[in-house]
Amino acid sequence: MEFSREALIKSVSAQMPAKRWKHTLGVMETAVKLARKYGGDPERAEKAAILHDVAKYWPVERQREIITQNHLSPELLTYDKQLWHAEVGAFVAQTEYGIEDREVLDAIRYHTSGREGMTLIDKIVCLADYIEPGRDFPGVDRIRKLSKSSLEEGLIAGFDSTISLLLEKRKIVFPLTVMARNDLVRVLEENE
Template identity: 75%
Template sequence: MAYSREALIEAVSTQMPDKRWKHTLGVMESSIKLAERYGADPVRAEEAAILHDVAKYWPVDSMKEIIEQNGLSAELLKHDKQLWHAEVGAFVAERDYGIIDPEVIAAIRFHTSGRVGMSLLEKIVCLADYIEPGRDFPGVENIRKLAKISLEEGLVAGFDSTISLLLEKRRIIFPLTVLARNDLVRLLEENK
């Protein structure tokens, strides 16, 4: 059963604290703007943005169970639990909210890590998650500036920021993020 936009917002907003819902509203706004700027469907971008953090505040055990019992990326279980909600959220978007658009599902799945060969919609939602108006971290203004010039430049700056922070904290870096970043750098080099 597919949800209307309003019903989807109502259902998803109850899955998280008010502060995270405010973040989601910012990602929705940023996704629409980026979609309009770069020629993607703003309705699909907003739908993915509404659902991108649907599982963010689920218990870790519940996310692990969904990953294990549904053949999702077992590789994730070896990495930071902060990554799990994207994979689980994509699964839940389809199972619980009737989302059948594979690009919307992929945009939810890869909004934290990116991947090699990101689609336009995946780039938009991932970048919107970095630059939404409520975000405040070192370098975010530069990422916002670059997002007005190029999705790829904005994402490379975003991934660089994440990777730098993880290096500084001596944390494990999810390999897909490094591969996604390198793929975007390669793409930018080829298009010079």
């Protein structure tokens, strides 16, 4: 059985530090605004935003165990652990919180990486995670500005920022992020 909004908030907020919950509140608020602006469903966007970081502060070994035992995405285990919580979060949203809406689950699953063929809710939650009011990193103001006129332009700038940072730090870039970015560029080119 699916949790009520209030029960979700109570349960999820208890699983993270106050600072991360403040971030989640910002993502919720931003996702609702983006949904209203771009024709998405504000309730579904908010639900995905509430749950997007539910597993973020779980021990890495617990996340690894969930991925392994449930045959989620074993290739994730060869990439940065910061990506794991999204896949685990989608699994937990379904199994522990009763979320059955595939698009809500996918928005949780792909909020860190993006994917090719992103749905409207995928774009909203991913972009909200980048630009919520508490975010402060080089380039965030540009991403916020671009997001006022285009979800796709905002996301491309966000992915470019992430990829650039990973390249500067000589880190491995998750292929799905590159594919998501390239797909959004193609979509914009086709619509010109």
